[in-house]
Amino acid sequence: MASVFSQTSLPSRQVLADRVYEELLAALIDGRFKADAALSIDGIARDLGVSPTPVREALARLEHTGMVRRAALKGYRVAPLMTAEEHGQLVAVRKLIEAENAQLACARADEQMVAQLADTIERLRTAPTGGSYSEFRDYWKADEDFHRLIAEFTGNPFLLTAFQALGGQVQRFRLFAGRGVTDADCAISEHSKILQAFEAGDPHAARAAMEEHLDGVGQRAVQDSSE
Secondary structure, rough: OOOOOOOOOOOOEEEEHHHHHHHHHHHOOOOOOOOOOOHHHHHHHHOOOOOHHHHHHHHHHHHHOOOOEEEEEEEEEEEOOOOHHHHHHHHHHHHHHHHHHHHHHHOOHHHHHHHHHHHHHHHHHHHOOOOHHHHHHHHHHHHHHHHHHHHHOOOOHHHHHHHHHHOOOHHHHHOOOOOOOOOHHHHHHHHHHHHHHHHOOOOHHHHHHHHHHHHHHHHHHHHHHHO
């Protein structure tokens, strides 16, 4: 059986776990595994030419995103795509957390942090948005960095942990496999409104702009998952 992974050389040990995670993430987002397919740790390790340890670590990280599921004594399986209802529920929770993140971070933001936010938006504008993970990876990373920077700047490690646990952007990007990013213009415009609130030093406007953004994300995710 042909390997589902790209044939690329693996890096030095200190970044091996991250690379294995990236390989698995790409395969999952691109749909190279069927929903509910069993994921053999030993088989994946053989395909990637690594020991089982980094594979086990990567699958544990992916479980937190909802991309894979683990059952006691049965190992890991591929989670199916979220339904429209599940996407709506996920975005509702993201809205609770990330609106608070935006308000708190805006109150603490400095010029350097605002410049970093602006850089992520510029990266969104220039990143490819094609139909495979390798094509929209840079776009996803820029989107992730925008939201992560805000979470990190709240000064509240528990909010950051809650943000990281949701894996919201990963689930959204699973819908782009085979079709490409469908809402880049909307997302860039919404991110820009959030940035404007940070530039103005207006925490309440930052909160409102984040809520508006996530409302848009939720509506578009529900629409995409229903098609």
